[in-house]
Amino acid sequence: MVAEVQLYWIIYNKCSLAKNDLVDTKLALEAWQREWIRLFNEPRSQFLQMGFHFAHLLAYCQSLKSPKSVMHSSILKEIVRHSRGIINLAIDTMDERTRHLTDHIYHILSFSALTLCRIVQTYEPNLRVASYEIAELDNLVFELINWLKSIGPPCHAAHILGEIVLTQFRKIRPNFFPTPSMVPNSLTDDTEGIFTDGEVSLPADPSLMYSNFVGWEMFDMDAEGSLWPEWARSDSDTDRPV
Numbered sequence: 717m718v719a720e721v722q723l724y725w726i727i728y729n730k731c732s733l734a735k736n737d738l739v740d741t742k743l744a745l746e747a748w749q750r751e752w753i754r755l756f757n758e759p760r761s762q763f764l765q766m767g768f769h770f771a772h773l774l775a776y777c778q779s780l781k782s783p784k785s786v787m788h789s790s791i792l793k794e795i796v797r798h799s800r801g802i803i804n805l806a807i808d809t810m811d812e813r814t815r816h817l818t819d820h821i822y823h824i825l826s827f828s829a830l831t832l833c834r835i836v837q838t839y840e841p842n843l844r845v846a847s848y849e850i851a852e853l854d855n856l857v858f859e860l861i862n863w864l865k866s867i868g869p870p871c872h873a874a875h876i877l878g879e880i881v882l883t884q885f886r887k888i889r890p891n892f893f894p895t896p897s898m899v900p901n902s903l904t905d906d907t908e909g910i911f912t913d914g915e916v917s918l919p920a921d922p923s924l925m926y927s928n929f930v931g932w933e934m935f936d937m938d939a940e941g942s943l944w945p946e947w948a949r950s951d952s953d954t955d956r957p958v
Contacts (some may be wrong), residue, residue: 719752723767731775738779745771762805763821769805770824773798773831786948787839789846795835796848802828803860810863819873822864826877829857833881833888838944854892857885 726748730741749768755761776795779785806825836843836853843850864878885892 719755720764720767723748723771727771727774731771731778733778734781736775736778738775741775762809766802766805766824769798769801773828777831780945785945787945788948792839792842793846795831799828799832800856803856807859807863815868815872822874822877825860826881829860829881830884832857833885834944837888839947842947854889858894861885
C-alpha cells in the first residue's frame with residue numbers, strides 16, 4: 717500500500733500536470749521503480765504494475781498537449797507499449813475478485829483502450845512503418861471491451877465503461893469487424909453486427925457520464941484527431957521495427 721500511495725503521489729504531482737517535465741517525471745518513476753521493484757513479483761501485484769504503466773502513459777499524453785509538441789516514433793512506441801501492458805495485465809489475471817476492484821482500475825483500463833484507439837486512428841501509417849500489426853491492436857481493444865462487459869450486471873462500473881469504450885471504438889475504427897470466436901453473445905444479438913451506421917445507445921459526449929474521467933478531451937469525436945500533434949519530420953527520429 718505504501719508503494720501504491722507513493723506512486724499515485726508522483727502521478728498527482730508530476731504525471732497529471734498540463735505542462736509536465738517529461739524527463740523529470742520519468743526520473744521520478746525510475747527512482748520509485750528501483751525502490752519497489754521487488755513487489756512486482758508478489759501475488760496480485762498486477763494493479764501496482766498497471767499503475768506504473770498508467771503513470772507513464774498519462775505523462776506522455778499530457779506532454780503531447782503542448783502547442784509546440786510533435787509526435788516522435790519513440791514516444792508513439794512507448795504509448796503503445798504502456799497501453800498494451802495495462803490491458804494485457806488485466807485480461808491475463810482475471811479471477812473471481814475482479815468485479816470487486818475499485819472503479820479507478822476500470823478507468824485506467826478504459827483510458828488505455830481509448831488512447832490506443834486514437835493512436836491507431838491518427839498514426840496508423842507510422843505504426844505500419846514501424847511493423848505494428850494494426851489488426852492485433854484493434855483486436856486487443858475489442859478483447860478488453862468484452863472483458864469489461866463480462867464483469868457484473870449492466871449497472872457495474874466496468875460494464876458501463878465497456879459500453880463507452882465500445883461506442884467510441886465504433887466511431888474511431890468503423891471498418892473493424894471481429895472474428896466470430898471473439899464475439900460473445902451479448903454483442904451479436906444484432907444481426908447487422910456491432911459496427912453499423914445505426915444509432916448507438918450512449919450519449920455522444922460520454923464525459924457527461926464520467927465528468928472526472930482523466931483525458932476525455934483527448935477523445936472528442938468531433939475533433940478529427942486535431943488534439944493529437946502532427947508527426948515529427950526529423951532525421952534523428954527514425955522508425956525501427958519493434
